[in-house]
Amino acid sequence: MTADTIAAPRAPHETPRPRGRGRNLEKLGWLYMRISGVLLVVLIFGHLFVNLMLGEGIHGIDFAFVAGKFASPFWQWWDVLMLWLALIHGANGMRTIVNDYVTGATTRKVLVWALWIAAGFLILLGTLVVFTFDPCLGVDSSTTDWLIEKCAAG
Ligand code: HEM
Numbered sequence: 001m002t003a004d005t006i007a008a009p010r011a012p013h014e015t016p017r018p019r020g021r022g023r024n025l026e027k028l029g030w031l032y033m034r035i036s037g038v039l040l041v042v043l044i045f046g047h048l049f050v051n052l053m054l055g056e057g058i059h060g061i062d063f064a065f066v067a068g069k070f071a072s073p074f075w076q077w078w079d080v081l082m083l084w085l086a087l088i089h090g091a092n093g094m095r096t097i098v099n100d101y102v103t104g105a106t107t108r109k110v111l112v113w114a115l116w117i118a119a120g121f122l123i124l125l126g127t128l129v130v131f132t133f134d135p136c137l138g139v140d141s142s143t144t145d146w147l148i149e150k151c152a153a154g
Contacts, residue, residue, distance in 0.1 A: 029095075029096075032089070032092060033089060033092060033093065036085045036086075036088065036089045037089070039081075039085055040086060040089065043078065043082040043085065044082065044086075046078070047078070047079075047082060051065075063135070063147075064146075064147075067133070067135035070130060070133040070135075071135075076131060079130055080126070080127055080130050080131070083122075083123060083126045083127065083130070084123055084127075087119045087122055087123050087126075088119060088123075090119070091115045091118070091119035095112050095115055098112055098115070099112070135147070135150075135151070136150075136151035139151045
């Protein structure tokens with residue numbers, strides 16, 4: 001088989017690993033895309049349904065709406081799960097595309113590293129935002145009346 005021929009789908013790998021030695025990271029990545037895809041359908045459509053269709057729908061979305069959601073551990077974990085799964089899914093999907101299309105080994109390495117660094121940074125930042133969010137931080141007389149009242153009430 002030459003380099004530009006695609007192998008038959010079920011053809012054995014040309015250089016098989018010795019049985020049981022080393023983990024097959026590519027297979028884990030392939031599985032991750034399917035499993036996270038299924039979970040993301042539930043998480044993303046649940047998120048869209050609750051935010052856009054229940055209650056006042058899109059017109060009800062403001063600072064108080066977000067503060068209300070982040071006050072609940074259930075929605076904190078829902079959002080963090082969505083964040084982690086989608087960012088790892090997106091980065092791993094982009095890694096596949098980079099590996100498929102970028103022919104230079106150095107460029108490929110740089111791009112794949114950049115992908116994981118960007119995803120890691122966004123996961124860290126997003127997780128911190130969700131779990132440390134405090135609607136009363138910086139609330140003073142310049143803030144909206146209802147927010148001053150709410151925060152003063154504890
Ligand atoms: C409704 C939720 C989603 C489902 C069910 C889903 C499902 C999938 C599946 C099964 C694959 C693998 C395709 C293959 O190997 O041929 C994939 C690839 C990919 N997904 Fe998702 N995904 C979802 C959401 C997302 C999100 C939110 C992002 C971005 C953050 C994303 C970015 C990607 C990328 C970049 C690829 C690689 C495409 C390729 O290999 O050509 N997906 N998705």
